Amino acid sequence: MTQGFLLRQAINAALTANALRPVPGMWASVPAFFAGWLTTELAPQQLGATLVDAAVHVARHGASTRADRAGLALAALSAAGLTATMVSSRRAGQEMADALREIGVDDPGAGSPIDWRSSSRPFRMRRDDVARVGNLEYAPGGVRFRVDVYHHRDTPPNAPMLLQIHGGGWVIGSKDHQGLPLMVELASRGWVCAAVNYPLSPRASWPAHLIALKRAIGWLRENGGRFGGDPDFLAVTGGSAGGHLAAMVALTANDPEFQPGFEDVDTSVAACVPMYGAYDFAAETGIKQVRARVESRISEMVLGKGARFPEDYLAASPLARLRADAPPFLVVHGTHDSLLPVTEAREFVSRLRAISTSPVAYAELRGAQHAFDIFHSIRSDQVIRAIAAFLESVRARRSAVSPATDSRAG
The missing domain is CATH 3.40.50.1820 (Alpha/Beta hydrolase fold, catalytic domain)
Known part of the structure; x- marks a missing residue:
């Protein structure tokens, strides 16, 4: 479960990073678009899912292992990035x-x-x-x-x-x-x-x-x-x-x-x-x-x-x-x-x-x-x-x- 949480948050962080700064290059344009588009416009939903996932993991497994702490750090970074995306959308x-x-x-x-x-x-x-x-x-x-x-x-x-x-x-x-x-x-x-x-x-x-x-x-x-x-x-x-x-x-x-x-x-x-x-x-x-x-x-x-x-x-x-x-x-x-x-x-x-x-x-x-x-x-x-x-x-x-x-x- 700890490794699964870390993997989910790693993917989440990658999607958030791409939304904030899309991966450049013609070869990456289509996947960068799909990932960035959905993450950017569904940022509130993704932020909610990030916070719930982190809270549930801590309640069930704590934060005793290195993988737990790494996953929580990635969740925090994702939450900050998704919040920045929402602020940009509000403008x-x-x-x-x-x-x-x-x-x-x-x-x-x-x-x-x-x-x-x-x-x-x-x-x-x-x-x-x-x-x-x-x-x-x-x-x-x-x-x-x-x-x-x-x-x-x-x-x-x-x-x-x-x-x-x-x-x-x-x-x-x-x-x-x-x-x-x-x-x-x-x-x-x-x-x-x-x-x-x-x-x-x-x-x-x-x-x-x-x-x-x-x-x-x-x-x-x-x-x-x-x-x-x-x-x-x-x-x-x-x-x-x-x-x-x-x-x-x-x-x-x-x-x-x-x-x-x-x-x-x-x-x-x-x-x-x-x-x-x-x-x-x-x-x-x-x-x-x-x-x-x-x-x-x-x-x-x-x-x-x-x-x-x-x-x-x-x-x-x-x-x-x-x-x-x-x-x-x-x-x-x-x-x-x-x-x-x-x-x-x-x-x-x-x-x-x-x-x-x-x-x-x-x-x-x-x-x-x-x-x-x-x-x-x-x-x-x-x-x-x-x-x-x-x-x-x-x-x-x-x-x-x-x-x-x-x-x-x-």
């Missing part, structure tokens, strides 16, 4: 509020107490006032062309709409497992949210992913009214590969190249919230980790074996699609992201700000790993609240401008 609310303040948006919930009830039930995604209509077909082609709609049970009229695009490296993933906390929160506020599937690589090659998403936008504009949705306000969000695709949706509005056979459909969006996304598909930034990704097999799977460099790579790169009339952006990225470097997000934001006439907010979350928003946590609940404040501010500004525009036109 996410202020980090988001600071990012919004830079573009003149106030987050009314900034500084409010942590909702411990929510973060203590990380995988509870349902609310009594939110209804889900699942597996609607937005285009022919089977399960990869299905969408789930989340809306308030009262279906308020003229509700703003949000399209959620899942991640998964363009090769895996599903609408069923990502973006749920954000969509449920917004739906409870009266939004209509749609989580969409799209064709995956290597079976599908670029730009099949983007074309499908534009078809989903057209479907949502035409059918969102069934759930109370306003076709004049549609925002887009997504994480990881979904962040890349959300940015591409926003930066290629009404581009006929990506709307074969439905060129007249309005595929513009009112706002874009990409999180921990990939923005440089052609290694224009020169960032080492980005260059390694571009030269890896994943690019070949997404773009197809016959893809030409740099032409086809640039065509799929948000960094190469920047435009002055881009919609408002809120870009969110974690400093500890092991899969997509935070420096890539910084460069994308810097270049977009230099070109776009719309607000571009950037929130860099200290200590956050990839995929921090998948379930409820201290950090994710604060980020979701701030995203809602950003989207609602964009809608309020559009509503304020539209009457003035109409009166001038008359």
